[in-house]
Amino acid sequence: MTNAVETRGLRRTYALDRRAKTGRSEVVALHQLDLEVAEGSVHGLLGPNGAGKTTLCKILATVLLPTEGEVRVFGRDVRTQTRKVRRDIGIVFGGERGLYTRLTARQNLHYWCALYGLRRPAVRARTEQLLERVGLVDRADEKVEGFSRGMKQRLHLARGLAGDPRLLLLDEPTTGMDPVSARDFRSMVDELRREGKTILLTTHDMDEAETVCDVVTLIDGGRVLAAGDPRSIGALVSRHERVEFDFVGPVAETVRDLLDLPGVVGCTSVSPGRHRVETADDDATKAALSLLVDRGATALTTSRPRLEEVYLKLIGDRGMAVR
Amino acid sequence: MALRYSLRVVRYSAQNAVADFAATYTWKSWLFGWLGRMLSQVVFFTLAGRLLGSPSLHRERFVGNSVMTCVVEAMMVVASSAWERRAGTLPLLVSSPAGLFEVFFGRSLQWVVSGTATSFVALLALGPFFGVHWAPAAVPVVVVVLLVTSLGSYCFGLFLSVLVLQATQLRNIVSNVSYLAMMTFCGVQVPVGYWPAPIGWVAECIPITHGLRAMNALAAGGRADMVGQQVLEAALCGVFWVLVAAAAFRLLAERGRRDGSIEYSA
Numbered sequence: 001m002t003n004a005v006e007t008r009g010l011r012r013t014y015a016l017d018r019r020a021k022t023g024r025s026e027v028v029a030l031h032q033l034d035l036e037v038a039e040g041s042v043h044g045l046l047g048p049n050g051a052g053k054t055t056l057c058k059i060l061a062t063v064l065l066p067t068e069g070e071v072r073v074f075g076r077d078v079r080t081q082t083r084k085v086r087r088d089i090g091i092v093f094g095g096e097r098g099l100y101t102r103l104t105a106r107q108n109l110h111y112w113c114a115l116y117g118l119r120r121p122a123v124r125a126r127t128e129q130l131l132e133r134v135g136l137v138d139r140a141d142e143k144v145e146g147f148s149r150g151m152k153q154r155l156h157l158a159r160g161l162a163g164d165p166r167l168l169l170l171d172e173p174t175t176g177m178d179p180v181s182a183r184d185f186r187s188m189v190d191e192l193r194r195e196g197k198t199i200l201l202t203t204h205d206m207d208e209a210e211t212v213c214d215v216v217t218l219i220d221g222g223r224v225l226a227a228g229d230p231r232s233i234g235a236l237v238s239r240h241e242r243v244e245f246d247f248v249g250p251v252a253e254t255v256r257d258l259l260d261l262p263g264v265v266g267c268t269s270v271s272p273g274r275h276r277v278e279t280a281d282d283d284a285t286k287a288a289l290s291l292l293v294d295r296g297a298t299a300l301t302t303s304r305p306r307l308e309e310v311y312l313k314l315i316g317d318r319g320m321a322v323r
Numbered sequence: 324m325a326l327r328y329s330l331r332v333v334r335y336s337a338q339n340a341v342a343d344f345a346a347t348y349t350w351k352s353w354l355f356g357w358l359g360r361m362l363s364q365v366v367f368f369t370l371a372g373r374l375l376g377s378p379s380l381h382r383e384r385f386v387g388n389s390v391m392t393c394v395v396e397a398m399m400v401v402a403s404s405a406w407e408r409r410a411g412t413l414p415l416l417v418s419s420p421a422g423l424f425e426v427f428f429g430r431s432l433q434w435v436v437s438g439t440a441t442s443f444v445a446l447l448a449l450g451p452f453f454g455v456h457w458a459p460a461a462v463p464v465v466v467v468v469l470l471v472t473s474l475g476s477y478c479f480g481l482f483l484s485v486l487v488l489q490a491t492q493l494r495n496i497v498s499n500v501s502y503l504a505m506m507t508f509c510g511v512q513v514p515v516g517y518w519p520a521p522i523g524w525v526a527e528c529i530p531i532t533h534g535l536r537a538m539n540a541l542a543a544g545g546r547a548d549m550v551g552q553q554v555l556e557a558a559l560c561g562v563f564w565v566l567v568a569a570a571a572f573r574l575l576a577e578r579g580r581r582d583g584s585i586e587y588s589a
Contacts (some may be wrong), residue, residue, distance in 0.1 A: 014583055058583070061418040065580045086420045097411025102346040103339065114335035115421040117328060123335075143346065163420070 002075070004167050004198035005037035005060060010069035012055050012222075029055040031222035032069070037200055037215075039074070039166075042193050044213035044230065045202040048315055052222040053202040057169050060200065061091050073167060087116070090165035092156045094175030101145040105136050105155050108144060109162060116163030130158040134188070150181030157188060168192065170201045174208060186212050206308040220315050233310050240265055240278040241304055243288050245297040247275060254295045261287045274299075332421045336429025343403075344433035358441055361392045365445045369453055372512065380514075385453040386538050387511035389445035393469055394502055394531050396438030397476040400431040401498040404484035405491040413488070414585050417576050424572040427481060428565075435477050439469045446538075455542050464550065468537045471554050475530025475561030476505075481568035485575050489584065510535045530564070533557035 010033040013026040030052045037043040045053050058064035059071055062082050071078045073085045100108050109127040118126055131137045134154035139147070144155060153173060160168055170189070174182040182205075189199060189212050203209055209216050210230045217227040226233065247254065255267045258277050263284025267277045277292075279285045285302060292300060348357065365388045372384035404427055407413050416426050446465060447457060457465060483501055487494045506512055508522050509532040515523050526532045537553035540546075579585035 055583075058414075058585075061414065063414045063417045063580060063585045064583050083420060086418055089418065091415060091418060093411070098415055100339065100343070100410065100412065103342050107339070107342050111335055111339050112415075112419075114331060115416075115419045115426070117420060119331070159415075 002039050003036045003072075004039040004041075004074055005035065005043075005200065006070075006072045006075075007033055007035045007056075008070040009034065010056075010059070010071055011067050012052075012059065012064065013067045029222050030059075030066075033219070033222060033224060035217060035224065035227075037167075037198060039198050040193070040196050041214040042189060042199045042201060042212050044209040044216035045200060045219065046204070046206070046209055046216055046311060047219040051220045053219060054171065055222075056219075057091075057171050057200070057202060060167075061089060061169055062086055087163065088166045090160035090163060090168045092160035092168065092170045092173050094153065094156075094172040094177075096149075096152065099144050099152060099155060099159070102143060104141050104143055105131065105147075105158075106140040108155060109158055112159050112162040118162075126162065126164075130161055133161075134158045135184075148181075149176055150178060150184070153177055153181065153185060154188075157185070161192075165197070167198045167200065170199060172202055172204065174203070174205065182208070206311060218311060218315070225315070226310065240280060241282075241285050241302060243277045243279065243285060243292070244270065244299075244301045244303070245275055245277075245292050246273055246299040247295075247297050248273065251275060254292070254297070257291060257295075258288055261291065264288055329422060329425045332425040333429035336426050337432045340430055340433040344437065353437070357437075358444060361395070361441050362445055362449060365389050365392060365449060368512065382453065382455055382542060383510075383514075383539055384512065385449070385455055386446070386542050387535055389442055389449065390469065390472060390531065390535055390538050391442075391502075391506055391511045392445055393435075393438035393442035393473040394476040394505060396434045396441060397473045398480045398483075398498050398502045399434045400477055400480040401484045401487050401501070402494040403431045403434070404481070405487050405494040408488055408491050408586075411586070417579065417585055422572075423576050424569040427484065427572060428568075431477070431481075435470075435473045438473045439466070442469045442473070450542075457542075458544075461541055464541055465538070468534055468541065468550070468554055468557075471557045471561065472530055472534025472538075475534070475557050475564065478561045478564035478568055479530065482564055482571055485568065485571035488575060505529060505531050528560055528563065530557045530560040533560060 010030050011028070012030040013028050015026050016024055033052070033056065035056075045056065047053050055064065059066055059078060060073060062078055062085055065079060074088055076085050076088075078085050100111070103111075106127060109130055110123055113123040113126050128137075131140050134157055136151065136154055136158070139151065144152065147155065156173070160170075174185055177185065186208060189201070192199060193212075193214075201209070201213060213230050215227060216230045216233060218225040255275070258264050258267050261284060263280045264287075265278045265280050267275060270276045277288050279288055289300060289302070365385070368388040369381070369385045373381055407416065407427075407430070416423060419426075443466060446455070446469075447462070450457060480498070480501070483497055487497050508518055509515065509526045509529050511531070515526050515532060518526070533553045533556040537550045537557065540550045540553065576585075
């Protein structure tokens with residue numbers, strides 16, 4: 001499989017305002033970043049505010065130049081083959097901006113289709129196709145300023161698809177969307193993946209990343225911290241399966257018995273009355289479950305470490321701070 | 324091929340401009356709001372000129388202020404170009420295959436059409452009250468002079484809009500100061516010769532200076548070649564500014580890519 005995106009030693013710095021008197025002349029947004037996004041995949045980019053996600057998207061969108069390093073989109077250099085790269089990419093923001101709100105949805109799409117080189121009959125046909133796709137046919141002639149957040153986001157997606165791009169950059173596309181709209185949006189992303197589009201998704205939503213992404217990359221401070229399948233990336237935290245349970249009354253004896261079982265590697269309390277057993281294999285999990293049922297434990301669940309845990313472990317809890 | 328594509332981008336951007344204009348004005352608000360306001364401005368400056376200045380300049384002052392209305396409106400390109408940045412569409416435009424200049428050239432053309440109509444109504448409807456009468460054969464020429472003046476001023480405004488795209492908070496200041504400067508130095512209120520020579524040289528680079536001379540010559544029943552020469556000079560000024568604006572838009576995009584000044588966020 002070829003790569004839709006490839007960065008090698010990508011570095012981007014921003015000059016700092018001298019008046020800020022920080023003692024630094026520049027800030028490093030991306031630090032020797034190496035990244036590969038396979039063609040046809042949905043690749044999640046996760047990281048806290050200031051991690052470098054948007055800087056990377058800006059470079060791929062050709063609105064920002066790399067300071068150093070190499071960036072290729074479908075093998076084309078973003079620095080020297082800018083026009084060709086632009087024909088292959090579509091951008092979708094989250095939020096209110098990026099649309100002509102005094103125009104109708106249809107007028108917005110006509111315009112963007114024309115900017116991507118379509119002629120009049122193709123502009124009309126593609127606009128109708130996109131409106132159909134995002135479910136806005138019935139509202140196509142209403143001004144965008146009257147649209148709900150979810151409708152605007154669908155229009156954003158349609159606009160991003162105006163040029164039939166091979167690579168779609170989705171920058172926090174479900175920000176501020178209600179759960180139903182967000183779910184619909186994710187199913188549209190899934191459809192696009194089935195059509196063979198490559199999608200680079202930046203998000204803060206771990207569930208979203210786990211649901212739609214084939215691969216996730218965690219970045220912070222402009223560096224890649226980890227990358228992998230979101231369903232198996234939990235191995236970075238623990239390779240063990242977990243059994244969680246609620247227990248009323250003294251639990252010490254049950255914990256001792258659990259630890260005596262072969263393949264049980266640990267037992268900890270995760271909150272008052274709730275405990276977690278870690279097991280090395282399926283047999284150990286079965287044995288632990290059987291013992292816990294016998295002892296009257298309730299609310300039993302089995303799981304593996306989730307992406308959110310990996311994120312918190314690697315990024316750390318920094319509260320509201322931005323680097 | 325590339326030229327066709329560029330023209331298509333301009334055309335669709337202009338359609339976007341028309342839709343934007345239709346969303347801003349109804350025919351009533353344009354007629355009784357905008358047009359009424361601009362006609363009042365023409366009457367005010369002409370009467371003020373009559374009270375303060377020489378009666379011999381009376382006709383020129385009326386013609387000057389009438390033509391100025393199309394320039395005022397054309398200069399609204401400065402503010403409306405900045406709307407793209409505020410709407411968050413600028414990075415999307417930069418990253419599209421379309422050229423930024425073509426997009427912005429078409430994107431505010433509504434002001435040229437509306438401005439030409441405003442000036443035309445002012446010249447024809449108010450003219451007789453100030454002793455300016457138009458022969459039927461001169462009417463099409465009036466439209467041509469207004470279109471060239473308005474379009475040339477629009478190109479000058481496009482250049483200024485590149486500066487304002489980097490400091491959007493200045494959009495109304497730049498727009499207002501620039502047309503007030505044109506009113507002052509380009510022959511609208513007083514002849515260009517009134518000012519020191521260096522100011523006059525600068526005024527020669529501004530389309531309205533020549534558009535006004537052409538319109539004044541036409542109003543005075545001047546020779547066709549004299550009118551034609553001034554229209555040509557106004558058009559050349561417009562071409563100069565359109566080339567400068569095209570280069571400035573290219574620099575804007577390149578600079579934005581280098582320094583990261585093109586915002587990209589929700």
